[in-house]
Amino acid sequence: MKITRLLGWQDLRDRGIRWSRQHTLAQEKRGKFPRRVRLGPNSIAWREDEIDGWIAERSAARHEAV
Numbered sequence: 001m002k003i004t005r006l007l008g009w010q011d012l013r014d015r016g017i018r019w020s021r022q023h024t025l026a027q028e029k030r031g032k033f034p035r036r037v038r039l040g041p042n043s044i045a046w047r048e049d050e051i052d053g054w055i056a057e058r059s060a061a062r063h064e065a066v
Contacts, residue, residue, distance in 0.1 A: 006045035
């Protein structure tokens, strides 16, 4: 089984995703951003493979729009 790295808020920012927490939650609820993983009562993260896939989809869509 491949181990998936989990990303926190700073990791998202380092990847260029600089949304507010409220906007991120709204995008998740609309199905337009990967869902978070709840690690504990006050801790959340995102799966790195899902975030990387989401970024790749957005990049591919940019080329299709031209």
